[in-house]
Amino acid sequence: MSSTHTHSKKNQSLTKNQRIVLDLLQNSGEPLKAYFILDSLKKEGLNSPLQVYRALDKLVELGKIHKIESINSFIICNNSNCASNTAFTICERCGKVKEIKNKYLKDSVSDLVKDNQLEITRYNLEFYVLCKSCKIN
Numbered sequence: 001m002s003s004t005h006t007h008s009k010k011n012q013s014l015t016k017n018q019r020i021v022l023d024l025l026q027n028s029g030e031p032l033k034a035y036f037i038l039d040s041l042k043k044e045g046l047n048s049p050l051q052v053y054r055a056l057d058k059l060v061e062l063g064k065i066h067k068i069e070s071i072n073s074f075i076i077c078n079n080s081n082c083a084s085n086t087a088f089t090i091c092e093r094c095g096k097v098k099e100i101k102n103k104y105l106k107d108s109v110s111d112l113v114k115d116n117q118l119e120i121t122r123y124n125l126e127f128y129v130l131c132k133s134c135k136i137n
């Protein structure tokens with residue numbers, strides 16, 4: 001625990017575009033497809049796809065949002081300090097996406113690295129599951 005950030009002002013260093021994109025994802029809470037984000041932001045005056053992609057990239061880099069590669073969507077970070085290491089479950093039946101934080105996952109990844117003499121620079125895990133309610137029905 002050695003954060004130098006002041007959490008009450010954590011969004012102040014963002015650019016206007018980044019804040020608009022972050023707000024959209026925050027209000028949604030659900031994963032949003034890139035084209036949907038582009039579409040929605042046109043109404044906010046953000047007409048350049050390049051600007052939107054730049055804002056998305058930066059927010060991913062900052063760990064404030066995550067990209068879910070397999071469904072080409074972006075979602076607000078549900079944890080703090082994920083950085084670029086993320087894990088999600090995606091329900092195969094209803095499509096519900098959930099960010100998971102499992103302390104054992106970190107250990108497993110470190111073991112994998114050690115055993116194979118690798119250096120993992122980042123990971124973005126996507127588990128396909130049946131969520132609790134789909135499992136029952």
Ligand SMILES: [Zn+2]
Nearest residue numbers: 077078079082
């Ligand atoms: Zn996260």
Ligand SMILES: [Zn+2]
Nearest residue numbers: 091094131134
């Ligand atoms: Zn489900």
